[in-house]
Amino acid sequence: MILENFTNKILCGDSFEVLKQIPDKTVDLIFADPPYNLQLKNELYRPNQTKVDGVFDEWDKFENFAEYEHFTQQWLSECKRILKDSGTIWVIGSYHNIFLVGAIIQKLNFWILNDILWIKTNPMPNFKGTRFNNAHETLIWAAKNQHSKYTFHYQSLKIFNDDLQMRSDWYIPICSGNERIKFNGEKAHSTQKPEELLYRIILSTTNIGDLILDPFSGSGTTAAVAKKLRRNFIGIEKNEFYVQISQERIEKIIPFPKEIFEYSIEKPIPKVPFGNLIEKNYISVGEYLFSQDKKHKAQVLTDGSLVWNEIIGSIHKVSATILNKPSNNGWNFWFVERDNDFFVLKNCEKNIEKNFLQNISREQEIIEIFDNLYKKIRDEN
Secondary structure: OOOOOOOOOOEEEOOHHHHOOOOOOOOOEEEEEOOOOOOOOOOEOOOOOOOOOOOOOOHOOOOOOOHHHHHHHHHHHHHHHEEEEEEEEEEEEEOOOHHHHHHHHOOOOOEEEEEEEEEEEOOOOOOOOOOOOOOOOEEEEEEOOOOOOOOHHHHHHHOOOOOOOOOOOEOOOOOHHHHEEOOOEEOOOOOOOHHHHHHHHHHHHHHOOOOOEEOOOOHHHHHHHHHHHOOEEEEEOOHHHHHHHHHHHHHHHOOOHHHHHHHHHHHOOOOOOHHHHHHHOOOOOOOEEEEEOOEEEEOOOOOOOOEEEEEEHHHHHHHHHHHHHOOHOOOOOOOHEEEEEEEEEEHHHHHHHHHHHHHHHHHHHHHHHHHHHHHHHHHHH
């Protein structure tokens, strides 16, 4: 089947059977929220004898661990086949299943990158008082293999987290309130995941336009967040009712404006050649650069090379020769004299970078002015 027949749709059917129809190496990211095999046998009641709305759905029931293991092996094998070499997979689970899932992931030669703890800030209490309150779920994040060049927006996530490295413990409340989809006053899906969780996953490990697969789509959270963040999606769900509520949910989503998805912080500032400093008159042809202790000085030639004791080369090569090293960063070695002050060459490079970024900013402002003018003319007509 052609990939377009799958894209941006919730497909109704058995996950394993639908996965077999998707071509090899076509998906950028997989988020899987499979049945947990909770093994719940009896109804659960609160101390006030009100019934707990737990997970007693048929889709979460397996005869034994062997059947669940076979099921997990099947769908994960198909996921590996359809995942791009640069793709990654996220699988969420609880203590009931995540260790078995993790073992199979490793047997299939995925390369585990992290395990993330989703720490629920508002977990369901342990009503019987026989165990610790289970207040977290575990997510495994894995690349297709050890050498995969996967997507990870480290700098963006650091800014997202107030300039601190994003840690592997995520404090996020369970889905509740207006976000919880209801039908006839009851929650429509027993294990609906919060959009906040999927937002962080998709934002950090995909790019705009990437294709995201959710083989157990449920209430459609992955697809909804993917659409909001301008990613493409494929959802697979065998329950027709869940497909219906997912489609209704996704139709209401308005994607964020395209222009805000630049990940600008991830883009490296263009490298400044030493010759640019000559062109911009930060450095003059014929002047001397000095080592910090002023024991060495080299003259600047017209092509940006330096001459020192009959050695001619770049700022890096000459500084490496002086230090008797195979290589060296000349930007940090050479200094210039200006108005009786002594400046490391690196400061000149930063001035060039600053001007470059300011020019980009001005160009963007001009583009925005013309865009707004065009929109105004179009609306008036």
